[in-house]
Amino acid sequence: MSIYLEQIFQAAMIFPFVALIFTIPTIILQYRRFGHLHFLRLLIVFSFYLYILNLAFLVMLPLPTTLHNCPDGAVSGALYQLEPFRFFTDIAKEAHFHPQVPESYLRIFKASSFYQVAFNILLFLPLGVYFRYYFIQRFIPTALFSLGLSLFIEITQGTGVYGLFACPYRVLDVDDLFANTLGGILGFIAAPLFTFFLPERKRLLRYQAADRVSAVRRVIAWGVDYVILQLIWSFYLETLSYSKPVLLFILLILYFGVLPYLWKGFTFGKWLLRFRIEDINGRRHFFRFLHRGTWPSLLLTLDVAYFQWVNSVSIVSRVDAFIFLAILCLHAAFFLLVIFRITRADTRLFYEKWSRTKKRPL
Structure with a gap:
């Protein structure tokens, strides 16, 4: 025993x-x-x-x-x-x-x-x-x-x-x-x-769509999308000789802006977690989807461009340190904004409001 x-x-x-x-x-x-x-x-x-x-x-x-x-x-x-x-x-x-x-x-x-x-x-x-x-x-x-x-x-x-x-x-x-x-x-x-x-x-065990897309659901979808983007970047785009920030920005725009319009509001992460993007009228709108995907794509591209530039210089000046601190504060502010928004009835982030889009659970 x-x-x-x-x-x-x-x-x-x-x-x-x-x-x-x-x-x-x-x-x-x-x-x-x-x-x-x-x-x-x-x-x-x-x-x-x-x-x-x-x-x-x-x-x-x-x-x-x-x-x-x-x-x-x-x-x-x-x-x-x-x-x-x-x-x-x-x-x-x-x-x-x-x-x-x-x-x-x-x-x-x-x-x-x-x-x-x-x-x-x-x-x-x-x-x-x-x-x-x-x-x-x-x-x-x-x-x-x-x-x-x-x-x-x-x-x-x-x-x-x-x-x-x-x-x-x-x-x-x-x-x-x-x-x-x-x-x-x-x-x-x-x-x-x-x-x-x-x-x-x-x-x-019955199927019942949630009233809204929870933070857990959204974070996991982001994680899936990140893995997909990382695979695309590692196995194809990283080998190209073009500017890496420009290639990354194009990839992000295509993935988060164009792909949802072509695929009924889905990215791979959103499809896997069963929610989609649509405008506030419940329709697909190309320019609103493109507007929505531009802001996070731009922020991520600026991060990559800055750190690529820092790695290319031998001496980091005070200005570089100040820029790094500003970027760190920007990320902290964005994180706090996300925490604040997910506790509210309207969980849309700023780029979703500006683009007049929303998430709809299926």
Whole structure:
């Protein structure tokens, strides 16, 4: 039991890092699938991540201390138990079970073989609950997935993690397939007992467009657009011999001004997060879109042009230091403006107001 608790503790320690990695993809999927963020739904998703992490740790750890883990004198080995329902025999033998001896019934619950089967059932019990409530799956898909996942685990163990280790370090047991699948089925059947206090799943999982584009949604879209622009710049434009600030300004204008007009108000980030740009009348207007994209493009280009110039000179004068300080203050003011605007009913920034455009969630 202590070794199981140790693995659960290790999973709990690693979970914050796993959650950090999956936060952005999860939020993107939530917006694309449901149109908005819901705290309880996010909590359920991350609890599922925690469950899968615990499942992986419990069935795979501890790993052998060396890749050459075969017993002395053996080059390779196999650990298989292919006799179905052998656990009945193992439990009866360990508990010295006899139908006419009442005390032997109690000894069943003290047998380590019984605990092993019970553990394998309980291990997949949450999977059935998640599949019925959150993933809205029927009985047969849930049972087949439980069987498939259990088979994948057993093959992984029986092959020494597909040849990574010289010998298997756990037994490939056909009875585990039965116990795990039974656990998934029981979880599916018992799901209402565990989820009765949660909202109706159709209400929790329905698509509902948000009233406005939140700051989180917008920042993630900016991040996606930044990655796309960085890839375009790194793999193509950076190799050209033209002025880098001029090329950057043209790229930004095309991306933030022209592309939304051609693509129904979308950039790649906005499309991924399911919101678009339109004018205040709900239409696409080329010059307003171009006006909107000009200001952030100009600010970013001036930053790049200034820092490129500073890197090209050998001595930085007081004027350069003053300009740098002014740019830093400008960025701080812009950041404070963003913080101020996202707390207001009208979250549009200055360049959105000047261009008479707005963001519309889908």
